[in-house]
Amino acid sequence: MKVMIDLCVVPIGVGASVSSHVAACQRVLDDAGLAHQMHAYGTNIEGDWDEVFAAVKRCHEVVHEMGAVRISSSMRIGTRVDREQSMDDKIRSVEEKLQL
Numbered sequence: 001m002k003v004m005i006d007l008c009v010v011p012i013g014v015g016a017s018v019s020s021h022v023a024a025c026q027r028v029l030d031d032a033g034l035a036h037q038m039h040a041y042g043t044n045i046e047g048d049w050d051e052v053f054a055a056v057k058r059c060h061e062v063v064h065e066m067g068a069v070r071i072s073s074s075m076r077i078g079t080r081v082d083r084e085q086s087m088d089d090k091i092r093s094v095e096e097k098l099q100l
Contacts, residue, residue, distance in 0.1 A: 011068035
């Protein structure tokens, strides 16, 4: 099953800046070959359910390996079975309506 998620991984107790931890998670997603778009408060990810959730697990593992003893993550998860739809499709649909 294909899935789209919005993921926000927050390491706790590592100081005010978490950009190095975010960069590490972005590398995990790159290595997994998943389509993803980072935004100011998280990352949208799309792909096969098992591959996406394996990457989420790996993000947690990598951030823990960087010294974070606690991580709080939030996700919004969406699936659709009536047709294929990508993140770009969803954005393009709204942008087209803004042109009206």
